[in-house]
Amino acid sequence: MASPVGDSYSVESGKPIFGGWSGKVAHVWIILGQSNASGRADLSDAPIGTNPGPISGVNIFKRSTLTTGVGAWKPLTVSNNQYDLRGQFGSELQMMKMAAAKYYSSGDSSVHLIKIAKGGTSLAVDWADGSAIRNSVINDHLLPALSDLSNNFDVVKVHGVYWDQGEADAETLSYSQNYQANLSDFIAAIRSAVGVSLLPFVVRRMNVSAAGLPYLSNVIAAQDAVASVDPNSHLTDEAWSHVGDNLHLDGAAQNNQGNVVFNLLESISSGFIHKA
Numbered sequence: 001m002a003s004p005v006g007d008s009y010s011v012e013s014g015k016p017i018f019g020g021w022s023g024k025v026a027h028v029w030i031i032l033g034q035s036n037a038s039g040r041a042d043l044s045d046a047p048i049g050t051n052p053g054p055i056s057g058v059n060i061f062k063r064s065t066l067t068t069g070v071g072a073w074k075p076l077t078v079s080n081n082q083y084d085l086r087g088q089f090g091s092e093l094q095m096m097k098m099a100a101a102k103y104y105s106s107g108d109s110s111v112h113l114i115k116i117a118k119g120g121t122s123l124a125v126d127w128a129d130g131s132a133i134r135n136s137v138i139n140d141h142l143l144p145a146l147s148d149l150s151n152n153f154d155v156v157k158v159h160g161v162y163w164d165q166g167e168a169d170a171e172t173l174s175y176s177q178n179y180q181a182n183l184s185d186f187i188a189a190i191r192s193a194v195g196v197s198l199l200p201f202v203v204r205r206m207n208v209s210a211a212g213l214p215y216l217s218n219v220i221a222a223q224d225a226v227a228s229v230d231p232n233s234h235l236t237d238e239a240w241s242h243v244g245d246n247l248h249l250d251g252a253a254q255n256n257q258g259n260v261v262f263n264l265l266e267s268i269s270s271g272f273i274h275k276a
Contacts, residue, residue, distance in 0.1 A: 024108055024109065024153060024154045024155065025103075025108065025109040025110075025153060025154065025155045025156075025157060026109070026110060026112055026149040026152075026153040026155070026156045026157070027099060027103045027109060027110070027111050027112065027157050027159060027271055028112045028113075028114065028145075028146070028149070028156060028157065028158045028159065028271075028274070029095060029096070029099060029111075029112070029113055029114075029158075029159050029160065029162070029265075030113075030114045030115070030142070030158070030160070030161040030162070030190075030194075031090070031091070031092055031095075031113065031114075031115040031116075031117065031161075031162045031164075032115075032116055032117060032137065032161060032162070032163050032164075032165070032190070033117050033162075033163055033164035033165035034117060034118060034119055034120060034121045034122075034164070034165045034166075034167060034168055035084070035117070035118075035119035035120065035167070035248060036090065036164045036165075036167070036204070036248060036249050037090055037091075037115075037117035037162070037163070037164035037165060038082045038083065038084045038086075038088075038090055038117035038118065038119055039081070039082055039084075039086075039088050039089045039090025039091070039092070039117075039249075039254060040086070040088050040090075040243055040248035040249070041088055041089050041090065041243065041248075041249065041250055041251040041253075041254045042088065042243070042250070042251055043078055043087060043088065043089060044251070045250065045251020045252065045254075045255070046078065046089055046093055046251065047093050047094045047097050047255055047258075049097065050078065050089075050093040050094075050096075050097055051078050051089075051093075052077055052078050052079065053075070053076055053077030053078055053079075053081075054075035054076055054077045055075075055076050055093070055096055055097055055100050056100060056104065057100045057103075057104030057105075057106070057110050057111050058075065058076040058096045058097075058099065058100050058104070058110075058111045058112075058113065059073045059074060059075055059076060059110065059111070059112050059113070060073070060074055060075075060076040060080060060081065060112075060113045060114075060115060061073055061074075061112070061113070061114045061141060061145040062074055062080055062083075063136075063140060063141075065083060066083040066116060066118055066133065066136055067132050067133070067136045067140075071140060071141060071144055071145060073112070073145075073148070076092075076096055076113060078093070081093065081115070082115070082117065083116070083117065083118060084117070084118065084119055089251075089254065090117070090164075090249075090254050090257075091162065091164070091254050091255070091257040091258040091261060092113060092115055092258070093254075093255075093258065094254070094255040094257075094258025094259055094262070095113075095162070095258040095261060095262045096111060096113055097258075098258065098259065098262045098263075099111045099159075099262060102266075112145075112149065114141055114142060114145050116133070116136065116137050116141055117164075118133060120168055121133065121165070121168055122168035122169045122171075122172070122175055123165060123166070123168075123169050123175070123179060123182045123183060123186060124169055124172070124174070124175035124178060124179070124182055125175075126168075127165070127182075127186060128182065129185065129189065134186075134189070137190075137193075138189065138190075138193040142190070142193045142194060143193060146158075146194065146195075146274055146276065147276055149274075150274065150276035151276075155273060156273070156274040156276075157270070157271025157272065157273055157274070158194055158196055158199060158271060158272050158273075158274050159200075159265050159266075159269070159270075159271045159272070160199060160200035160201065160202060160265040160268070161190060161199060161200070161201045161202065162202045162204075162261045163183075163187075163201060163202065163203045163204070164203075164204045164257075166179070166206045166216075166219045166220075166223065167206070167210065167213055167247065169182075169215075169219055170206065170210075170213035170214070170215045170216040170218070170219045171212075171213060171214065171215065172215065173214075173215050173218075175215075176215035176216075176218035176219050176222070177215075177218060179218065179219050179222035179223075180221075180222035180225045180226055183203075183222060183223070183226050184226055184230070187201050187226070187230065187233060194274060195274055195275055195276075196272040196273075196274060198232050198272065199232065199272060200232055200233075200234060200265055200268050200269070201230070201232060201233045201234070202233075202234050202235075202236060202261050202264055202265065203223055203226070203227065203233060203234070203235050203236070204235075204236050204238075204257065205220060205223050205224070205235045205236065205237040206219055206220050206223065207240055208220065209246065210246060210247050211245070211246035211247055212246075212247070223235060234264060234268075236257065236260050236261060236264065238253070238256055238257065238260055240253040240256075241253050
C-alpha cells in the first residue's frame with residue numbers, strides 16, 4: 001500500500017517510490033560536505049525565481065533528518081534545501097536553476113538533487129567509513145534514490161558530485177595530515193555506490209584566507225594532490241566573499257559556485273548513465 005509523502009509516495013516496506021513525474025530521463029546532481037555545502041547565505045541573495053520555490057522540474061531527495069526517516073522525492077524549495085534547517089542556502093539553488101533551464105522538459109526529462117551536508121563535520125571522523133553520515137549518504141540516500149529513479153525512468157544520468165568540505169579537518173593536525181588519503185577513500189566509496197567509476201568529483205579548494213584554521217595549508221595541499229593524481233577529480237578556486245566571519249560563503253559567492261560547478265560538469269559530459 002502506498003501513502004503520499006509530499007509529492008511522492010512511500011510503501012509500507014519503507015522503500016520510497018516515485019510519484020508525480022512521467023519523464024523518461026532523470027538527470028542527477030549530488031552535493032556533499034559541511035557548512036558551506038549546506039549553505040550559510042542569506043535568502044535575500046537567492047537567485048531570482050528560487051525563493052521560495054519550487055524550481056520547476058527540480059526535485060530533491062530528503063529524509064526527515066539526515067539520519068532518520070524514509071527518503072522521498074519532493075520539489076526543491078528553500079524550506080527543504082538543507083538538513084541544517086537554518087533558512088539559508090548554498091550553491092544548490094543556482095546549480096539547479098541552470099540544470100532545469102537546460103534539461104527539464106515536462107513529460108520527457110526532469111532534474112534531481114541529492115544533497116547531504118552538515119555543518120562542523122570532519123572527513124576524518126564524521127564522514128569516515130562506518131560513520132553514521134557516510135552510512136546515511138550511501139544506504140539511505142544514494143542507493144534508494146537512484147534505485148527509485150531507475151525503476152521509473154528509462155535512463156538515469158548522474159552528472160557529478162560537488163564536495164565542499166575541509167574546514168573541520170583544518171582544525172586538527174592529524175586530520176589535516178590524513179586528508180588526502182581520506183578524501184581519496186571517500187571519493188572511491190561514492191563512485192562505487194553510484195556505480196560510475198569515472199564519476200566527476202568537483203572539490204572547492206579551501207580559501208587560503210579563511211580564518212581560525214591552523215592546519216588549512218595541509219588540507220589545501222591534500223586537495224591539490226588528489227586532483228593531480230585523479231583525472232576525474234577537479235578543483236574550483238574562485239575569488240570569494242563571506243557573510244562576515246571570513247569562513248562562510250555569502251550569497252554572491254554561493255551563486256558563483258553554482259555557476260562554476262554546473263558549467264565545469266557540463267564541460268566534462270552530459271551525464272554518466274547509472275546502471276542499477
